[in-house]
Amino acid sequence: MTTTTLSRRGVDAPSSPIRALAAAARKAQEAGRNVHYMNIGQPDIATPRGMIEAYRNYDEKVLAYAPSDGFQDYREALASTYYNRVIGDQPPITADDIVVTVGGSEALLFAMASITDPGDELLVCEPYYTNYHGYAHLLGVETSPVTTHAKDDYRIDPAKIEAAIxxxxxxxxxxxxxxxxxxxxxxxxxxxxAAICDRHGLFFICDEVYREFIYDAPLGTLAPSLLAVPGAHDxxxxxxxxxxxxxxxxxxxxxxxxxxxEVRKAALHFGQARLSPATVDQHAAMAALQTPQTYFNDVVTEYKGRRDTLVSGLKGIGIDVNPPQGAFYLAVPLPVDDSDHFAHWLVSEFDLDGETLCVAPLGGFYSTDGLGKNEVRMAYVLEQPILKRCINILEEGLKAYKPG
Ligand SMILES: Cc1ncc(COP(=O)(O)O)c(C=O)c1O
Structure with a gap:
């Protein structure tokens, strides 16, 4: 009998540092401990009722495929009711400019696949969303990192981007x-x-999935979009x-x-290969477009409170971090040498009065070897009293931790 062999790509596929501790957390839970999940960006906020109702009320005789680029009426509604708030004074977005995908994740895959061939490079600013690396690996593409730093609030130096090309x-x-x-x-x-990309003939994939979540601007303000940048069209x-x-x-x-x-055409062809995005979920997403502004105001106010609670709580235990301006994550430096080991130990061996904490080690958010080894990512997707308990668990965990 001959043996089967995996591809190099399969063998070397990086596991997600966000989900890496899932098995250890499940075990802890099975052992009766209450695990607080700050490793993953899974919000506890209620989904808008209108969206849930749309799922409930879906009542077609046949649950059919959708078009490969998504339902026309959904794309039209997205263009007219959503994107035209985002574009500033730039030309309108139309349904034809949109390809509906299976999450932002598939949009990333299609975008990266549309513009690269194996052996090409994509620039990323580290620490970055770790799945950029996962998809680059799948496509045989290198991620070239430009390092950004907490002390600069992770602001990006354009000269460094230009130097990395x-x-x-x-x-x-x-x-x-x-x-x-x-x-x-x-x-x-x-x-x-965008001007650098223009000068060097590069694409700019701008991942705006957290556009609503900004905290140092009046309620209702959206994060600036690349769609509103003059000239950055192609x-x-x-x-x-x-x-x-x-x-x-x-x-x-x-x-x-x-x-x-051309990018749309490539994305559509990739989309045809996977047939279609989900039918009922698009129906619900269409209903979600009617969500009132008050929903977002409440959600953003809640996240801002959580951010402040987390930042001040960490300060209280001697960990100084600047408040992030948006999204709902915080890169936290810890007095440990190996945050992989610490995060694993914390969730699998430590508990405080029956509770423990799952955080994501930050090493996998960097391409440069050695960076992130003393950092973790904490997602503030839990209510403030729970966040306070999480800080307590972290504090006591750090005191009890003995590096392996
Ligand atoms: C920056 C960023 N982009 C894209 C995604 C993809 O999310 P989804 O596939 O659920 O849309 C995530 C998810 O956490 C993210 O954090």
Whole structure:
């Protein structure tokens, strides 16, 4: 009998540092401990009722495939009721500029696959959303990191981006608001980065799935979008999703938005290979577009309170961090040498009065070896009294921890 062999790609596929501790956390739970999950961006906020009702009321005789690029009426509604609030004074987005995808994740995959070939490079600013690396690996593409630092609030130095460009660089992928950094790029910063992309013939994949979640601006303000940058039309690819906007991560509906017809065509062809995004979930996502502004005001106010509670609580135990401007993550430096080991130990061996904590080690959010080894990411997706308990668990855990 001959043996089967996996591809190099399969063998080397990086596991997600966000989900890596899931098995240990499950075991802890099975052993009767109450695990607080701050490792994953799964909000506890209620999904808008209108969206849930749309699922309840779905009543077709046949649950059919959707078109590969999504339902026309959903794309039209997205363009007219949502994106035209985002574009500033730039030309309108139409249904034709949108390809509906299975979450923002698939939009990322399609965007990256549309603009790279194996061996090409994509620029990322580290620490970055770790799945950029996962998808780059799948496509045989290198992620070239530009390192950003907490002391600068993770602001990006355009000169460093320009210096990192090589003959193999095809584009840049950046989240704003950032995960795990919370960095919100200003309109001017987006213009500067877009200008670099323009000068070097690079695509700019701008991941805007946290657009609603900004905390140092009047309620109702959206994070600046690449769609509003003058002239950045052919190079701009926007990643979007209903997951965080409506606290509907399980809906698995996202989209790719671009005025570049060739990119859209490539994304559509990739979409045809996987047939279609989910039918009922698009129906619910369409209903979600009617969500009143008061919902978002309440949600943003709640997250801002959580952010402040987490930042001041950490300060109280001697960990100084600047408040992130957006999204709902915080990169936290810890007095440990190996945050992988610490995070695993914390969830699998430590408990405080029957409770423990799951956080994501930050090493997997960097490409540069050694960075993130003393940091974890904490997602403030829990209510404030629980966050306070989490800080307590972290404090006592740090006191009890003996490095392996
Ligand atoms: C920055 C960023 N982009 C994209 C995604 C993809 O989310 P989804 O596939 O649920 O839309 C996430 C999820 O956490 C994220 O944090």
């Amino acid at each position: 090589t003959g193999k660089t095809r584009g840049l992928v950046l989240p704003t608001p950032g995960n795990p950094t919370g960095l919100v790029l200003s309109h001017e910063e987006l213009c500067d980065i 190079q701009a690819i926007i990643i979007d999703s209903v997951s965080k906007r409506y606290s509907a991560c399980g809906a698995r509906v996202g989209c790719l938005v671009t005025r570049n017809r």
